[in-house]
Amino acid sequence: MKAQRGRPRTFNPDEAVNSAQAVFWQHGYDATSLNQLAEAVGLHKPSLYAAFGDKKALYLKAYDAYVAQATAPLKKALTAPKLRDALTAFFNAGMDLFMADGGRGCFMLTTAVPIASMMDEVAERIKETRATLANALRVRLKTAQDAGEIKAEQDLWPLVSLLSSTHIAIAVRARSGESRESLQATTKAAVDMVCGS
Numbered sequence: 001m002k003a004q005r006g007r008p009r010t011f012n013p014d015e016a017v018n019s020a021q022a023v024f025w026q027h028g029y030d031a032t033s034l035n036q037l038a039e040a041v042g043l044h045k046p047s048l049y050a051a052f053g054d055k056k057a058l059y060l061k062a063y064d065a066y067v068a069q070a071t072a073p074l075k076k077a078l079t080a081p082k083l084r085d086a087l088t089a090f091f092n093a094g095m096d097l098f099m100a101d102g103g104r105g106c107f108m109l110t111t112a113v114p115i116a117s118m119m120d121e122v123a124e125r126i127k128e129t130r131a132t133l134a135n136a137l138r139v140r141l142k143t144a145q146d147a148g149e150i151k152a153e154q155d156l157w158p159l160v161s162l163l164s165s166t167h168i169a170i171a172v173r174a175r176s177g178e179s180r181e182s183l184q185a186t187t188k189a190a191v192d193m194v195c196g197s
Contacts, residue, residue, distance in 0.1 A: 013051065014065070016041040020052075021062035025107055029059055029115050059111075060121060066107040067129055070097055075136055083144035084195045087163065090137075091187035094167055098174035105175030109168065130164070137163050141194075149195065159194050166190040 019040040024032050034055060038048045052058040073096070077089035098105050108129055116123040141156045150156075170183045 011043070011051070016043070016051070017058070017061045017065050020058050021065060021107065024059055024062055024111050025104055029111050056119065056121075060125070063107065063112060063122070063125055067125075067132075070107070071129075071132065071136075073097070074133070078136060078140045083140070083147075083149045084191060086140055086144075087191045087194060088187070090163075091167070091170065091184075091191070094170055095174065095180055095183055095187075098171045099180060103174045103177055106168075106171035109171055110175065133167070134160050134164055162190055162193060 019042075020037050023036050023040045027036070032055070034045055034048070037055065037058060038045050041048060041051075043051060048058070052061060073093040074090055077093045078086045080086035080089050104110070108126060112122050112126055116126055137160045138156055141150060141159055144150050145152065145154065145156065150159075166187060170187060173183060173186075
């Protein structure tokens with residue numbers, strides 16, 4: 001009886017996508033080869049194509065998995081009753097993510113932004129990711145405004161921009177090896193500007 005070719009019985013698509021994500025995160029999209037992906041996923045290249053399509057399709061799955069993994073703790077942090085606590089927890093959750101595995105930063109900034117001008121699907125995903133995060137912050141700030149924690153006449157979008165920009169900044173700085181203490185000083189300053197010192 002001939003051995004069947006193709007994917008092994010223990011093949012787990014979610015684990016495979018996470019393995020591919022780690023390779024893209026380490027090397028970037030352009031420098032990642034199909035051989036590296038096949039080895040990380042544990043499939044021969046024909047089986048890799050059969051399971052995921054081409055390299056771009058696998059990357060997009062890795063990106064979508066990252067967004068799901070990353071946004072869940074950020075959104076949960078924003079549910080804290082007091083705005084200061086919510087924003088502090090939001091930034092701490094970001095630091096947990098960006099400083100993991102020796103400080104690998106943000107998957108979107110590290111791998112997606114460099115190729116966005118060449119791939120419309122990637123550019124659109126970046127836009128959607130940023131809009132989702134901005135909207136989550138805006139909703140939380142509006143709740144705080146309704147509760148009297150922010151002045152009623154305050155335009156919320158500049159605050160959203162400040163918080164979003166700080167979030168991006170700590171991702172870049174974590175990737176460059178900056179300490180958590182240093183990042184926390186920056187995030188505290190941003191929270192103080194929004195909530196008052």
